[in-house]
Amino acid sequence: MLEGLYVAHSDLITYTADDVHCLVTANKVEGKVGIATGGGSGHLPLFLGYVGKGMLDGCSVGDVFQSPSAEQMLAVTKAIDSGAGVLYIYGNYNGDIFNFDMAAEMADFEENIKVLSVVAGDDVASAAPSAPGEKSTRRGVAGIFFVYKCAGAAASKMKTLEEVKRIAEKAAANIRTMGVALSSCVVPRVGRPGFSIGEDDMEIGMGIHGEPGIRHGKLESADKITDEMLEKIVADLPYADGDEVDVLVNGLGATTLDEQYIVTRRISQYLTGKNIKVHRFYVGEYATALEMAGISLSLFKLDDELKELMEQPACTPFFKQL
Amino acid sequence: MLEGLYVAHSDLITYTADDVHCLVTANKVEGKVGIATGGGSGHLPLFLGYVGKGMLDGCSVGDVFQSPSAEQMLAVTKAIDSGAGVLYIYGNYNGDIFNFDMAAEMADFEENIKVLSVVAGDDVASAAPSAPGEKSTRRGVAGIFFVYKCAGAAASKMKTLEEVKRIAEKAAANIRTMGVALSSCVVPRVGRPGFSIGEDDMEIGMGIHGEPGIRHGKLESADKITDEMLEKIVADLPYADGDEVDVLVNGLGATTLDEQYIVTRRISQYLTGKNIKVHRFYVGEYATALEMAGISLSLFKLDDELKELMEQPACTPFFKQL
Numbered sequence: 001m002l003e004g005l006y007v008a009h010s011d012l013i014t015y016t017a018d019d020v021h022c023l024v025t026a027n028k029v030e031g032k033v034g035i036a037t038g039g040g041s042g043h044l045p046l047f048l049g050y051v052g053k054g055m056l057d058g059c060s061v062g063d064v065f066q067s068p069s070a071e072q073m074l075a076v077t078k079a080i081d082s083g084a085g086v087l088y089i090y091g092n093y094n095g096d097i098f099n100f101d102m103a104a105e106m107a108d109f110e111e112n113i114k115v116l117s118v119v120a121g122d123d124v125a126s127a128a129p130s131a132p133g134e135k136s137t138r139r140g141v142a143g144i145f146f147v148y149k150c151a152g153a154a155a156s157k158m159k160t161l162e163e164v165k166r167i168a169e170k171a172a173a174n175i176r177t178m179g180v181a182l183s184s185c186v187v188p189r190v191g192r193p194g195f196s197i198g199e200d201d202m203e204i205g206m207g208i209h210g211e212p213g214i215r216h217g218k219l220e221s222a223d224k225i226t227d228e229m230l231e232k233i234v235a236d237l238p239y240a241d242g243d244e245v246d247v248l249v250n251g252l253g254a255t256t257l258d259e260q261y262i263v264t265r266r267i268s269q270y271l272t273g274k275n276i277k278v279h280r281f282y283v284g285e286y287a288t289a290l291e292m293a294g295i296s297l298s299l300f301k302l303d304d305e306l307k308e309l310m311e312q313p314a315c316t317p318f319f320k321q322l
Numbered sequence: 323m324l325e326g327l328y329v330a331h332s333d334l335i336t337y338t339a340d341d342v343h344c345l346v347t348a349n350k351v352e353g354k355v356g357i358a359t360g361g362g363s364g365h366l367p368l369f370l371g372y373v374g375k376g377m378l379d380g381c382s383v384g385d386v387f388q389s390p391s392a393e394q395m396l397a398v399t400k401a402i403d404s405g406a407g408v409l410y411i412y413g414n415y416n417g418d419i420f421n422f423d424m425a426a427e428m429a430d431f432e433e434n435i436k437v438l439s440v441v442a443g444d445d446v447a448s449a450a451p452s453a454p455g456e457k458s459t460r461r462g463v464a465g466i467f468f469v470y471k472c473a474g475a476a477a478s479k480m481k482t483l484e485e486v487k488r489i490a491e492k493a494a495a496n497i498r499t500m501g502v503a504l505s506s507c508v509v510p511r512v513g514r515p516g517f518s519i520g521e522d523d524m525e526i527g528m529g530i531h532g533e534p535g536i537r538h539g540k541l542e543s544a545d546k547i548t549d550e551m552l553e554k555i556v557a558d559l560p561y562a563d564g565d566e567v568d569v570l571v572n573g574l575g576a577t578t579l580d581e582q583y584i585v586t587r588r589i590s591q592y593l594t595g596k597n598i599k600v601h602r603f604y605v606g607e608y609a610t611a612l613e614m615a616g617i618s619l620s621l622f623k624l625d626d627e628l629k630e631l632m633e634q635p636a637c638t639p640f641f642k643q644l
Contacts, residue, residue, distance in 0.1 A: 001580045001581075001583045001584050001587075002583075003583075003587040004582075004583030004584055004585070004586035004587035004590075004605075005583050005586075007586055007587060007590040007603065008571075008583065008586050008603035008605050009603075041580065042580065044578065044579035044580055044583075045579065249330075253576070253578055254575070254576035254613055254615075255613070256366065256575060256610065256612055256613050257366035257367065257607070257610070258323045258363065258364065258366055258612070259323075260326075261323040261324075261325075261326030261327050261330065261366075262323050262326055263326070264326035264327075264329055264330050265323075265325040265326035265329060266326075268326070268329040281329065281330035281331075283326075283330050284640075285579070285607075288578065288579070290578055290580070291576055291577070291578050291615070293576075293613070313644075315644050318606075320642035320643070320644060321642070322635075322637050322642060322644060
């Protein structure tokens with residue numbers, strides 16, 4: 001898979017340290033803050049696909065649903081740093097946190113590269129109530145796309161590492177996502193589905209590795225499912241009357257674009273009813289769970305700064321905005 | 323689905339004649355040849371998704387796997403003509419041919435709009451041997467994307483209707499496609515799969531509406547399947563030592579991007595062995611068959627003129643090139 005990616009997109013991406021798992025931009029910009037992400041395979045276009053102009057500079061990737069190693073993250077860090085420091089943006093999973101923290105320490109002590117980190121968690125379903133100061137259990141899912149986009153645009157404007165971090169944190173705090181799965185997926189090494197969902201059933205709130213959802217039930221219409229998810233998303237931040245948002249309608253792998261647009265229509269109706277204005281819709285496969293059938297919805301609450309960053313151009317293998 | 327499309331992409335597309343099935347560009351260019359396509363729903367991003375800047379100007383769309391009507395095609399034709407005439411580019415299916423021919427006659431007699439047509443047929447599996455002068459049985463499948471791209475770029479350069487037609491015909495003649503299906507799909511109105519493929523089986527050469535393929539057999543590795551398809555594709559045109567091609571690796575709906583890149587890797591190896599040079603790879607879902615699992619491969623033989631047109635920018639809901 002990785003070899004195919006490099007063959008197809010050699011104008012935008014290459015790899016470092018003789019390791020195809022260590023993907024870096026083919027168009028390094030001197031003096032710019034480098035942005036790296038990473039995570040397990042099986043989520044294309046996440047994470048690899050957002051390395052390019054105006055977004056990320058590097059990405060280390062592990063086996064399917066497994067974290068890359070700290071050494072791989074460090075190799076990417078070294079390759080993309082050009083003196084302005086490196087920002088890590090990744091999802092809230094223990095393996096990734098452990099390895100990225102170790103890579104950041106190694107970069108600091110061994111390479112004298114300043115690294116800051118933003119851990120994104122946008123999933124409504126996994127946000128268990130926690131005491132103040134406790135670590136969030138909120139998983140990072142498709143909404144991390146918005147964090148990449150805003151941080152990438154900020155770095156392209158040659159902002160400092162601290163500024164890019166501030167923007168990434170603000171963006172991450174303004175995103176909420178919820179998913180629904182209609183089928184399971186097969187991790188190739190395992191060779192059979194990790195769980196099963198009945199033919200007429202669905203699992204609302206399921207994670208992108210098959211983590212259990214918050215409600216298992218019979219299939220309902222696209223409109224009803226959309227309403228149920230939006231109700232939880234809107235209440236969670238909360239998004240309020242007069243807010244402006246970007247919306248991501250994300251296919252999890254096997255769900256048709258037709259169905260994604262049926263859901264898009266309902267989102268528009270629902271948000272109009274709440275007087276929440278949509279700045280832009282992004283519809284398609286942005287973060288998948290292999291061949292899982294299902295969809296996730298993300299709302300990203302905008303202010304003037306974030307909106308302007310979302311409108312900047314970008315060119316990566318999977319996301320192009322003019 | 324259509325309402326969702328208009329909501330999400332109002333900067334690029336709108337509709338005419340108070341009929342959401344009659345999609346037209348939101349950015350009409352005066353004096354430019356208009357390009358229209360059309361066909362059944364269920365193939366997103368085909369056909370609708372390629373209306374925008376640098377590609378198509380209009381598209382009429384029918385129910386799932388059904389042709390739009392001649393009246394709908396005519397409505398689109400009237401909306402996109404600005405005096406330079408309109409070119410129809412569509413796939414080789416009887417319903418579409420019948421309706422587009424009727425629309426062209428009505429445009430000519432009733433509206434005084436000059437219409438020319440190019441019927442694209444790129445599918446290797448459906449090309450039954452025919453006597454000279456006989457109508458081709460070759461179906462139009464994913465490769466029509468290349469025809470849209472070249473014709474759209476030519477029209478954007480303000481070439482005449484005859485010139486745009488010449489380029490579209492040359493492009494169409496240089497494309498060959500072959501598909502493999504691993505599962506069926508459900509036409510919503512019917513509510514059950516139109517055919518079945520065993521869990522461990524595949525159908526090589528299957529059409530995007532489930533038309534029978536040329537070989538049914540047990541599943542094989544991605545490399546073996548790719549080699550078998552490329553052998554037939556390369557022999558059919560034929561593509562020869564020293565040729566330069568654009569390559570389209572197209573997911574049919576439920577097949578992961580990971581798998582598409584595994585196939586991309588093998589294509590690169592295979593064509594290198596034949597000394598056929600790849601100009602660019604296009605990988606992703608470009609023409610689907612609802613939620614069918616499977617993939618199609620297209621080769622597009624380039625000359626200097628076609629290559630230059632492929633490199634021009636485009637911006638549509640589904641295809642953006644900078």
